[in-house]
Amino acid sequence: MLPEDKKAYLQKITDQLTEWEAKIDTLKAKGEHLAEEAKQEFEEQMAEMNEKRAELSAYLDELTDKADDLWEDVKEEAEEKWDQISATVDHFISKFK
Numbered sequence: 001m002l003p004e005d006k007k008a009y010l011q012k013i014t015d016q017l018t019e020w021e022a023k024i025d026t027l028k029a030k031g032e033h034l035a036e037e038a039k040q041e042f043e044e045q046m047a048e049m050n051e052k053r054a055e056l057s058a059y060l061d062e063l064t065d066k067a068d069d070l071w072e073d074v075k076e077e078a079e080e081k082w083d084q085i086s087a088t089v090d091h092f093i094s095k096f097k
Contacts, residue, residue, distance in 0.1 A: 006063075006071050009075070009078075010060065010063060010064060013056070013060055013078075013082065014060065016086075017053065017056070017057060017060075020053070020089050023089075023093055024046075024049070024089075024092075024093075027092070027093065027096050028046070030096065031043070031046070031096065034096075042096055045091075045092050045095065045096075046092070048088060049085075049088050049089055049092050052084055052085040052088045052089075053085055053089070055081060055085070056081050056082065056084075056085045059077075059078060059081050060078075062074075063078055
């Protein structure tokens with residue numbers, strides 16, 4: 001993969017994280033008005049999602065530092081992490097919309 005492709009991929013991940021952050025902030029405000037049982041589930045799911053988001057963010061920092069010749073080797077792992085956080089965030093957003 002060319003360095004430009006790496007930069008574009010990293011920017012795509014950064015942009016998606018920013019978009020999710022905005023959606024999550026909206027959901028946090030809604031979560032404050034949930035019944036106690038639903039609020040507990042909301043907080044558990046929020047904690048899981050925040051953990052996965054932090055993992056992806058840390059990995060994004062790591063990817064930025066990787067040499068371009070190693071990019072292909074780490075891209076697959078990055079995509080797996082991306083898929084995990086995407087599924088978690090999508091599930092969270094659909095459940096508490």
